Ligand code: ADP
């Protein structure tokens with residue numbers, strides 16, 4: 001029958017479908033689904049195998065022993081909520097009958113269930129079963145409400161039943177129906193992938209059918225692990241579109257003329273004279289790569305990666321000096337004021353007598369001071385400029401800006417770059433990543449940037465002793481702090497920033513409690529406390545006191561993370577270490593071990609010890625980053641930077657990293673051959689779906 005109806009292109013709006021009114025359209029849109037394509041790319045989260053369904057009469061207590069998840073289907077009788085007498089928890093109980101027997105379902109602290117479920121509803125329940133004195137019981141089951149449905153309504157016409165997440169008022173059952181209709185009426189789209197990517201994978205519509213209506217011989221494990229050729233088809237389309245976008249941007253940049261910085265033996269001599277140390281081999285290589293870019297006549301766009309303490313700042317300084325010493329201006333953009341002040345101080349030191357050629361520009365400066373700084377930037381008197389985002393406000397005019405170095409913590413987006421271009425400038429870019437980024441992710445996020453890697457630390461570094469200590473043994477940590485303080489050293493103590501919402505769930509020691517502990521334990525050590533709620537100048541003053549050695553103990557939330565350099569600090573204690581990502585901890589650890597004394601990094605934690613142990617096993621930031629990425633996924637890995645990630649529906653940057661590599665190669669070839677008009681159209685649609693325009 002559906003054959004007679006017109007077919008939808010995948011790009012049609014979901015509102016063109018039967019039954020999708022304004023309320024449902026809004027719920028779908030809230031989940032990022034506005035087109036039929038987005039609806040179909042949004043895959044089931046689970047496939048129930050009819051073969052795994054159990055009759056209640058077949059169950060006995062033995063199931064509970066292995067805590068195996070059992071699937072049962074039945075009709076709900078009698079649902080009630082009570083409060084337990086002992087721990088005063090809300091208890092919701094329901095009876096499920098399937099014609100062979102009755103099973104009790106029990107949930108704790110989910111009293112809304114009593115409202116969401118009705119007697120007479122047919123549900124699928126998934127959970128472990130246990131025998132109790134009063135009979136069989138399934139505790140805390142996950143479930144799928146099939147509504148009042150008749151068991152024979154075609155739901156189980158196949159072996160697998162796909163389950164979809166509920167979206168607001170839109171239940172899983174409704175989505176099942178919507179997807180079935182979309183599949184029946186979707187027009188086969190064109191083939192947008194080049195032949196080298198399509199070998200062994202089905203076409204788009206076949207892939208979607210395989211995933212939404214799996215055939216009986218499919219493997220549910222593979223489906224749920226997204227490890228089928230059908231998944232590869234969908235992931236490949238996303239990754240290929242993404243790779244094409246990146247390659248096009250890169251090609252555009254390669255075609256632009258950039259300022260060619262002139263070099264000469266004198267310049268090299270001048271730069272060498274500015275250096276306080278011999279460069280490491282890795283610094284030398286990276287700098288050479290930068291010089292090649294700066295002198296090439298094209299616009300540089302390079303990522304400088306390196307482990308904590310590998311000396312990125314010095315390389316950045318040299319790059320800036322290249323342009324500053326040849327009549328241009330270079331700017332260093334950093335994420336926080338503390339860091340801006342510190343980099344400015346480093347640059348002043350390196351410049352010696354020439355220090356007045358450096359200008360610092362911050363958001364909250366006194367008006368007169370700011371006017372003066374702006375004038376010096378506009379006249380070109382300031383050839384080295386260090387600042388926060390304030391650098392790119394409209395009122396800032398550069399005389400001849402030739403290089404921007406971004407010391408980035410959060411992603412510096414396309415928009416800000418556009419703002420700079422709007423000033424009629426097209427400077428060279430050098431992006432420094434604050435933490436090492438695993439290769440696969442670097443390719444995904446910085447695919448249009450060339451890369452330099454500092455994989456060597458400066459000589460003479462003392463290894464950092466890393467320990468994981470249970471809170472009950474915290475005295476060992478405080479002993480270490482005491483010994484370091486007695487030896488004239490300084491100490492960091494890090495408390496997690498606590499969001500009041502978390503507090504309700506887990507008891508955490510907050511920064512006030514830690515302050516009290518430190519004051520009692522170290523009454524004679526001057527203590528500075530910094531956290532995110534301080535005003536910028538107060539924060540800077542307190543940090544300054546620690547940098548100068550006036551404060552001996554620094555208690556901080558993660559504001560210290562981004563690069564303070566205090567060589568006399570030799571111990572750091574991190575409270576509730578489980579609250580931090582591995583890369584974040586590694587970055588924190590990099591705050592000690594900067595001088596010639598042996599240093600200590602101590603994590604206090606009662607949980608997630610296996611994950612945290614990675615830090616005790618290696619000091620290689622790239623390995624830690626890879627582990628962190630595997631454990632937490634790309635979104636969490638970047639924390640607040642999520643906005644800078646493409647919004648893939650089917651692809652996964654970790655799982656599909658080899659596929660991304662292939663798509664990248666294929667995209668380069670496809671561009672060299674040239675894209676057709678239809679392919680360009682498809683690319684534009686995909687870029688909108690994946691929100692690629694928001695990514696730099
Ligand atoms: P990061 O890469 O973490 O930003 P920094 O640039 O802050 O590292 O450098 C860490 C420390 O190493 C600084 O104290 C810096 O002065 C020092 N340093 C950098 N390069 C060298 C070098 N070639 N030889 C010796 N010390 C160096």
Ligand code: MG
Nearest residue numbers: 312313562563
């Ligand atoms: Mg740094």
